[in-house]
Amino acid sequence: YPAVMLVQGVMFVVWLASPPRPLSVYREGESNQTQRNRLLTYIALNLITLIIFAPLLPTALRQVSAWPRTGQPIDAGTGLATVVRWLIYGNTSLASAWWLYLWPALFIVAAFLPDWMRRRQPFVWRLALPWLWLLVTIVPLFALGLFREANLKFLLPVQIAALLLIARGAWLLWEIGTPNLFILIEAIPRYAAGFGLLSLAMLSSDAINNLYYVEGFARDDYRQMARIISTDPRPDDAVVLDAPNQQEVFSYYFHTATPIFPLPKGLGGDDAATRDSIQAVIREHRRIYVLFWGEGERDPNGIVEHELNAATYPVWSRWYGHVRLVLYTVPNAPAAAPTRKLNANFGDLITLKGLALDSDSVRAGDVLGVTLFWRADKPISKRYKVFIQLLDQNGKLVAQRDSEPQNNSRPTTGWTLGQTLIDSHGLLIPATLSSGDYKLIIGLYDIDNAAARLPVNNGDHLDLGMLHVQP
Secondary structure, eight states, X not given: OHHHHHHHHHHHHHHHHSOOOOGGGSTTOOOHHHHHHHHHHHHHHHHHHHHHHGGGHHHHHHHHHHSOOOOOOOOHHHHHHHHHHHHHTOTTOXXXXXXXXHHHHHHHHHTTSOOOSOOSSOHHHHHHHHHHHHHHHHHHHHHTTOOOGGGGGGGTTHXXXXXXXXXXXXXXXXXXSOSXXXXXXXXXXHHHHHHHHHHHHXXXXXXXXXXXXXXXXXXXXXXXXXXXXXXXXOTTEEEEEXXXXXXXXXXXXXXXXXXEEESSSTTOOOHHHHHHHHHHHHHHOSEEEEEESSHHHHSTTOHHHHHHHHHSEEEEEEEETTEEEEEEEOOSSOOSSOSEXXXXXXXXXXXXXXXXXXXXXXXXXSEEEEEEEEEEOSOOOSOEEEEEEEEOTTSOEEEEEEESHHHHTSOGGGOOBTOEEEEEEEEEOOTTOOSEEEEEEEEEXXXXXXXXXXXXTTBSSEEEEEEEEEO
């Protein structure tokens, strides 16, 4: 937005510095007073824009100057090709072949042709405007190391400049050609303009179809996430947005009274403040929904997720586009030590020293908190997942939780020999489950092969006894 105003201002100065032109040049035959009125109108509109924006100016300056540089290293050729594709066909286009850009290239070259019709602005002025517009906005993207696809959305206004060049070239070719299309030699410029525009329209249409039908371009489904959280609201629920700039789009769909906590506050980077904030949320709420997106920028050390994994039970984790929605439950009392000793050995690799359950009895619809205390007995070369299952009297599976230890954050290949790892899980008890006694079992399996379970006690799972489910 500031770049667009900058280009307008530069071209306005160029226009003012241009030598005066006779009134006969202007089609409308404007008087000097009319031109002065247009000048005053232009100045007034810019002043109004700046006055309206003035309250946000300190915030804008702080954000621009303090925002971390998040550009990704990329060679100039690849980066420029990506920018050109976004500007001409859009970010949902799959047009990567070089020949698909021949028509746009032809039109842009044709845009350098001089005008033969008298216009209000001279030829150089009208050709310089879109080029200056492109350069002022695109060059800093590479010069300041800001290139990454997430930042290319800021080039949306620049698309107008690219299309001005293409449209000018197509119009000039059309004007050069003869109206008699049967005189092929003289009509070639018109044929080029027509076929070129048709080709661009077809490719642009494909980009629109991709938006709806190509899974890779599906937007993050905040509507569905808001619906899930709103299905069974409870007074002690909370929603954490990690990072905070999701708040506008999430709040558009989420209308319950559940409090929303954007964390980390500000631009992040203050790990101590982030830790205090998330710990306060954990102390005051029993169920916490967290939307993880962009946390690599705002919470690079993973403070929010680390504190949640240490003090709560992760229940489930689901992806909605690029956003990961996770439900955590806060235990009645954090389990620092096992309440039941087991010393069960899995595959001569890992020992389950003991566990702690929130309760031996839960209500349907609640979450059973399970804390496991693991120890690596040998170096572990494979990643294993933990499964916790609830079976009915007939051995039928009625509830299940599968996850790598500590909510997928501590894979077994990184365990230290002899060190105890505290691993919390939350098993969601279906709200429709009938009351009665159910068997609770646990085990480990190869992350690449769910059928390859580690043996324990001459079986492929460890029986933890019965759990009573209340209606």
